[in-house]
Amino acid sequence: MLSLEDEVKQLIIDALQLEDMTPADIDADAPLFVEGLGLDSIDALELGVALQKRYGIQLSADSEETRKHFASVNALVALIASHQQ
Template sequence: MVEQGMLEQEVKELIIEVLQLEDITPADIDAGEPLFVEGLGLDSIDALELGVALQKRYGISLSADSAETRQHFASVRALAALIESQGKKGA
């Protein structure tokens, strides 16, 4: 298993890369802070792009309309926990 802190760092880097957040560094993202509305202020298009990137990199399965998926996208920490729970490793 990947250490939680390292996985959170990978997720932060993926968010920045996929969403082209040029003015943000991984250190600027609090792992427990909300990704949508507050926090990073991501929107539904960002969620779609991020979801596709997570599926490609980690092979995780996500359901677009699931309340459970919305919970997983609550924060970097929640996404890292999802990846770890599915036992996936980065490419």
């Protein structure tokens, strides 16, 4: 069974169709936007939809809190873990 971290990495790869990447290629502490994976706002929307479908998590696109959750894979893992309790 995948760890939640690897599950989130795979979700990112699947949602954003990053076919040339594996979960091992994604640094869990690296920023998802700007440097790191270099995602953009469209990617954020697609990732938000994928998180909603998979984990039932509603995120507000304009929220400062949402930006913190999208900071890194580890931040997303913490968000999902807090919703699963």
